[in-house]
Amino acid sequence: MRQLVSILDGNTFLVSDRRGDIEPSYDFPTGLFSFDTRFLSTWVLTLDGERLHALSVDDSESYRTKFFLAPGEPTHYLDAKASVIRSREIVGSFEEELTVLNHLGAEVECTLRIEMAADFADLFEIKNARQKRGRTTITVGENELRLSYRREAFHRETVVSTTEPAQVDDTGMTFRVRIARNGTWTTRLHVSSVVFGARGEDIRATLPYGGSRSADAIRAEQQELIDRAPKLGCDCEPLAGAYRRSLNDLAALRYESIALGVRLIAAGLPWFMTLFGRDSIITSLQVLPFLPELVPPTILMLAGLQGQRVDDFRDEEPGKILHELRYGETAGFEEQPHSPYYGSADSTPLFIILIDEYERWTGDAALVRRLESQVRKALEWIDTYGDLLGTGYLWYQTRNPETGLQNQCWKDSWDAISYADGELPGFPRATCELQGYAYDAKIRAARLARNFWNDPEFADELERQAADLKQRFDRDFWISDRGHYALALDADGRQVDALTSNIGHLLWSGIVDESRAGKVVEHLLGPRLFSGWGVRTLAADEGRYNPIGYHVGTVWPFDNSIIAWGLWRYGFREEAGLICERMLAASRYFEGRLPEAFAGYARDLTDYPVEYPTACSPQAWSTGTPLLLLRVMLGLEPQGEHLIIDPAVPPGMGRLELLDIPGRWGTVDALGRSRDPEDQPGNG
Template identity: 35%
Template structure:
């Protein structure tokens, strides 16, 4: 190298940081929010009672957010939350502290109790300020209030919203309006401050408390929404009586507490269709699905038949009025088909191809389940005139099964979304990835689900019983139909796995068995599609560690390639799914297995404050010792709340056949859930009490004189 020469600089490679991934919106989380609901209105807040302008917090009415912010401040500061608890149906109580007020001591001397009560079309709050201080307390109480009228589908998809301007108001009053919706907030003795740039509207109260004094402030909100498609029913639930409604006493106090909370939640989820307030049904769940859902509303009503038939008949009539009459690929409608979902307008999630019309029929199972609900309500003693009035709709539903449920003619009920904008999967596991092979591959439609064949088989047999009992033609045809379906099913669905034989989850487009072990096969129990030996094979697999190693029944075995404990349908645990299988096991005589799964739900109920969510994680029990929340699960949710009634019913084992004048008594053998007594059950409209003692002996009282109790071996 020459003197004075410089070596060339080494080449420098500049590594650019990777481009950020395209932003996508996330569905807001629910698991840590407190809900108070009286359908069609719901309040969702933090555990401190504050409703903040974020995520899914807000006061919702019939799929629209009425208030997006309700924030309490004392002298410009938020109080410090210390606890909350449910406060009856539609209510919640929150407790907080204002430690900067009162005596200068380590102990707080000023407490705030916020008692919230949601009613159909509104909400009220009492703000109780209690001082134990030795000196007077002076403060200004402020409520910051905003309204954005966001549709529920925008909130669900994490979309952006803009606060609406205050449209007017009077003394102590603020009003917002959008289209036909009007929201009015009024505070008793409050001073109202309309919203200004960058600030919410406000209600303000100056407060002075004497030493050890207290005061109560009151405010309420009313929502006027003439365009809503659902309203509150005209009458209270039939199980709400002067005697207080159904009550149970159980050795296991968890069951008692779960039952009581579930009844409160079921009362609060009752809805009616606008224009038909006499026919009640259950909205599916808070907040995403608080409307009419064919499958969900049917299953919930079916699970609640031990409390009476009125809800079942209302649900049947509402769905019958919207039964399909034409072929429409866009909505999935077909003659005789029962609908899936009802909204005020098209339901379209931002960033998703899903676009469901306001009345959507994309469900393969609601129609046979509608038939089974009509049959079961008849057996429980629904008025014969009401049952007879629905028989033309039964025949139309059978027409759908015969002409439209099997588009390729292979003899199985199947589905495919031909619109490209509807639900890709149309059974109860309706997420896009729900139907998977053992190795994790997704099945391609058309898909024939295993449980739907069971539903169709049972519906055909039950429809035959109804047609025959009411002197209408066709019973023989449908008994032959069910027998042929059973033969085809036995030839095509059963597969072998490492733990033995079991029915496949489905048949795919190429008629291959989708060989994953899932909870779906538990829905076959009690349908009659399986022989006794086949039921025993299924029962053994359902309580294997891979299926029952969590707190209930996993939707998919932990040994499957697609398993994930926090997948919506591929490894999580759904309370209603577990309860349906508990009922099937109980009826088939597998009491120990039924009790094992029920015990998992009772532990989960304790974890979730006895308000079972829509679903929760399917992790092993040893992972945390309690179930993991699924963060976007609805809570309360109709068929999850109904699970408590199903557990009680399975333990007691009352199986009425009112037209035949008898009720079979078949409790879980040996009372594996402990002693249990229930009052306020209903058979043929009569209030009935039933009990199982610690030895498993059952007794029943209050039956009409013409209905005789029988045990499996004959009359007691």
């Protein structure tokens, strides 16, 4: 059972416990958040001085939740004299309706109290438990509590009002109510989170979706997006459930950019409700066959914020694509470099890959021509700033040792890149998948140059560079006595020899020599890496292996979706199907919503996938995972003006039908069925 409950819409989200309460926490953030600031850090309900407990929670919709509560602690037999229904929704602002029900045959008097506070913490301050540097003021009005925070020009406010009379003080509201026999009492609380701009204007009010909207409007907008997606019919209930959940979560995870005023897909709740280069690109690749119209805003936003100068603080370099964009206090005062921050080495080649894949699906040649300059600059970055040592490989090392990311690949925690014995290499580092992305980016950019930019000479040069990179990569990264590619090269050109899931990304990129592919697949699905639920980030016998370590032993659904795509690319359809089937089986234990990561314990040890304690959920590229797995199982691949459909459905999954797949071909249907033993000729 999930212990935290969240609701979200646009730029605002709320995370509470299962009672609906919010209390200050630095382990996992609860609160009301908008634009990277916590506008409520305390929101605790009591009835006659007693905390409540949850009888039931209805959180089936992303933007609203209903809690059914009773006072006191749960017992085997509970004869409550009263109960509380707590209905809340995010509709631009936060609304909560409180209803107290009297279950006695006589009139009662009771005291309802909500403790309220706003610490206006930046998300980075929550992670690092920093003290605020500005000043908070509290104003008590008639049935209103206003909490205001200022630090120079940075100004945020939380305004709480109620429809029923309340005794308001600096720390909350108290309601003294009289309820008739078997009667009810209700009040509605409204919480505004106000984000002031440099001229004192409310920034949220200037956005198309920033003001208050009705629940019906939110539902209609989300349903309209879901209705545009292809219709899935299948015999596999885990797949059907995961597909429905993915579409619902994608609809909910969209937020509005202050810069462009368009909808973008946020990376994940609660830590990453913003634009990420890597995460947003990979999510876009996952959703392309289903909702291609979600992709252009992300491409254009990343192109518009492409690096223009050398800025050590932000790890910015000309042509580089950003890592993360934040709007909070620490970014505004340059205590963190995220305004935006460019500390990822993979977002730039992935940007090129996405543009090509988008055109292949949609035929949108105009966008490719419009972004020619940005793609050329990204290619130049790969060959110049990205090649720190001049060896023809893509390296990374932060320019900002104080607040920059040490690891700038997708496994970006501090200990994610290690030798087999657990020791950490020095910097710079050239991880293997970065070379695969660079190879793929050059192959794809060559197609764009030849077909859209009228530059066949440049296309030929890019293909020569890619062929040379593939040859050198095989020579320098292959570990002959172990039969797998190195995780990375260190600054001395020595192989960082740990066995990791990164080698699966190499298959997706196409950089793996055909003669090596079989050995790579053996490792990916062997007991060291494959848990039975999915491929672990680090092999179980490596020095830093930890089944509940963030990047050193957990299983990441998005990682597995890319690996499955790579297996499909090299013709290992049965092995790709196994990963698809096991990921979907795991989704059943998460109510259809695959989390950011789960523990790497062996399947025969736990019998179910064990939760990772602080995993984001929903997270965009985990939400996109079932979609990419579906593409792999149906063998969907655009080719010119046509969509190739070559299904290989895993045993036991039965029938798959995906209707109205959009693309440059209009819409087409894809059908597939698993070939189970009883279906083979001569059986039955």
